[in-house]
C-alpha cells in the first residue's frame with residue numbers, strides 16, 4: 030500500500046488545482062478560480078495500491094461510475110436528463126453517447142464531493158477548540 034496526500038480546493042472541493050510543493054507558495058483552482066496559499070488546500074491522506082495520484086483519483090471516480098451503471102439508476106438518470114432538456118437527441122447512439130458524458134462527469138463530481146466532505150471533517154477536527162482543562 031502507498032500513502033499519498035491528495036489536495037483539494039478549499040472552496041469547491043475540486044481536485045483540479047495547481048500548486049507547488051514549496052511551503053508558502055500560491056495555489057489556485059481551475060474549477061472555481063479560487064486563489065490562495067498551498068497551505069489552505071484540503072489535504073486528505075489516502076492509502077491505496079494504485080500507481081500515482083492520478084491513478085488513485087481516476088480509480089475512485091471510476092468506481093462511482095460503475096455504481097452509476099446500475100441499470101435502474103442509469104435509466105432513471107437518462108430520463109431525468111431528457112426531462113430537464115440536457116439530452117435532446119432521439120437517436121439512440123447519440124443519446125447514449127451524451128448520457129455517458131454526463132455520467133462520467135457526475136461520477137467525478139460525486140467522487141470530489143465525497144473527498145471534500147472528508148476533508149471538511151478533517152479540517153473541523155483540527156480547528157475544534159481544545160476542551161477546557163478541569
Ligand SMILES: [Zn+2]
Pocket residue numbers: 038039040041042043058059060061062063
Ligand atoms: Zn475550486
